[in-house]
Amino acid sequence: MGNGYLFAAYAATWIIHIGYLLTIVSRYSRLKREIEELKK
């Protein structure tokens, strides 16, 4: 029973971190596209 909560807490922590990192990656790719358009 306790292990389920433990797993849930650790999983939630990494889901939040990875989710945030993914938003940074997506913002970075959008910015790269904008830079490419400016270069044209």
Add this chain to the structure above:
Amino acid sequence: MKRAFPILGVLTAILLTYALYQALVVAPTEQTMGDVQRIFYYHVPSAWTAFFLFFINFVASIQYLARANPKTDRIASYIAVGIGVVVFAAAFFIPLPEGMRASAVGTTGLLAAGLYFLVRSLFSQTDTDVLALVTAEVGVAFCLIVLVTGPIWARPVWGIWWAPGDIRLTSTLVLWLIYVSYLVLRRFSASGQTPVLAAALAVLGALCVPFVYLSIWFFRTQHPQPVMGGSGSIDPRMMHALLINWMAFMCFAFLVCWSRYRLEKMQREVDEVQALESLKDVSRSAR
């Protein structure tokens, strides 16, 4: 600097893995709560990291406001030195709550003043605005982890997900909401005054941090008493696992802040170029 990032990334990944091993394997099982108590090794370091990031956000916001004028900049520097010295001296003369060590409080005061001057020497006034935004964003992510892991830990231990009216829990939620509103303001306000308004909001938000941290010292709460500096005691292996996890989270937070900072700087440069291009277009069409 570009080469240092992947090296630090690998080192941080190793440290996070080692910290996980410490939390799940090396740290002893707590007698009353059992394995669920191991949530502590993620919950507490996330809170400390969030508080640290909010403090940097506070320092950066103060500097963004103060450095707009050389006179206020000088006054802010004197105040930073004054606060460091007064806190250091007061810690030894004012009676502190049980378990709170005067040396720890005094050193924290001096470190806070030192951090003010470190930020001042490393960042220009405009860059302090970028730093404030970045630390608020990463701090909100860490604070969200605290708010999510807390109830997951509370359910099997207290029998409830949330203790309504508990001052520690409520003030942490309010703190998170203040910084979320800070980010919403920065995201959706197009006014030129946005950085100034956001900096003022950040200064008010930062006042909430010591209240959240000290609430368990001064109020009777459902939340347990402090781990460090409190009246309770902790097994040295548990303390070791806790500090390793905190170190790992701080390194991770540093790397995330670093990449987010670079991204924000690039975004602002691109926005400037786009603004210049559109001005050129306007002047061309006017001719």
